[in-house]
Structure formats: C-alpha cells, structure tokens
Amino acid sequence: GAGVSQSPSNKVTEKGKDVELRCDPISGHTALYWYRQSLGQGLEFLIYFQGNSAPDKSGLPSDRFSAERTGGSVSTLTIQRTQQEDSAVYLCASSLTGGDYEQYFGPGTRLTVT
C-alpha cells in the first residue's frame, strides 16, 4: 500500500518568507508526527497529532512554527518568516495509534533558506 508522502521534496526560499510543508500519512493511521533533521544531528521531535488534535506541541522551536491536521489525515507544517537556521530536512511519520512506537516515515522535505 501507499506509504507516507510529503511535498514538496525540496524547497528553497529566501529568508523572511513563509513556507508550507505537507504530509499525507498512511491511510487509517490516527497518529502523525513531525520531526526535523539537521546535518549531523539526530531527529528532533516537533509536534504530535492524535486525530486532528495536537496534544503535544512542545518541540516546536518558536512561535514562527505552527502545524495543523484536517480530516484526521493531511497535515501542514508552516514556518513563518523563515531564518537560515530553519534549513533542515523536515520528516513526517505516522503510526496506527498514538501509543504505537512503530512509526513509518515519509521521505522528507529538504528546506533551504537562503
């Protein structure tokens, strides 16, 4: 079956612009996660959705970052007024339920802020 998909695969933007990153989880997976992977760093947890609710936003690095999920499916991560330090690969994962450690990852969106 189809895995987790993300778009765009690559995004180059100028400092100060807003960007939207999209994640389409595996059909039927109720839990969705966003992570950030910077060069030489491990994956950094950003936010977790159970259905359309985000009970844990603790990983969002600043108020420039926001995310939403609609219809219990697609999620969008928005970064406002991008900064160079936002350059990273943004990975989305989904799992059958919120307590399931078997998380399936998408290919990621590589964001470059110039």
Add this chain to the structure above:
Amino acid sequence: QKEVEQDPGPLSVPEGAIVSLNCTYSNSAFQYFMWYRQYSRKGPELLMYTYSSGNKEDGRFTAQVDKSSKYISLFIRDSQPSDSATYLCAMASNDYKLSFGAGTTVTVRA
C-alpha cells in the same frame, strides 16, 4: 550532554564482515529501543524494536539492550553493500516521543 549519544562514524567494513553499532543514553526511564536505517535522501525505516533488556534477532540483525549500563547495540552479520546506510538508534519511555541518536554512517565495501 545529549540524552542519546551515538558515534557518527563513518564506519567502513568489507563485505561479509560484522558491523557493530551502539548507543548510550542517560534517561533511565527509557524502556523501548529501536534501530532505524536511513538511506541517502530517504526517510528512516524501522529495523528492530526491543522492549526492556535482552536480545532480539531478526535474520542477519541482532539488537541488544543492557539497561543496567544504559547501552544498546545493533549487530549486522554477513554485511552486504546494500547495508550501506545511516543507522539511527531511538528510544522512548512510556509515550510516543522518540529520542534519536545522531546516526552512524556505514559503508560496506564490495
């Protein structure tokens, strides 16, 4: 100090060798331990998942967890060039939030 420490390598081995990877951690609440494999420009894929201490074997892969030492290992036997990738350890306590190591880059030479 990072919660999960992993030597980034790189590690280069000849085909057929045993690859040995490890992570150490500081949070004694961690109970769930995972190894992910990530090919270049791809998302991580789950290889092994272990709960608490002990060993788990799956084909050529063996995962070991020593909670008393806060140390986990992954062994790959009879390594193949297709095993060339970055290997990430991850761990969790009793919620969904995974803490990852930085990843070890492995190259298996034909």
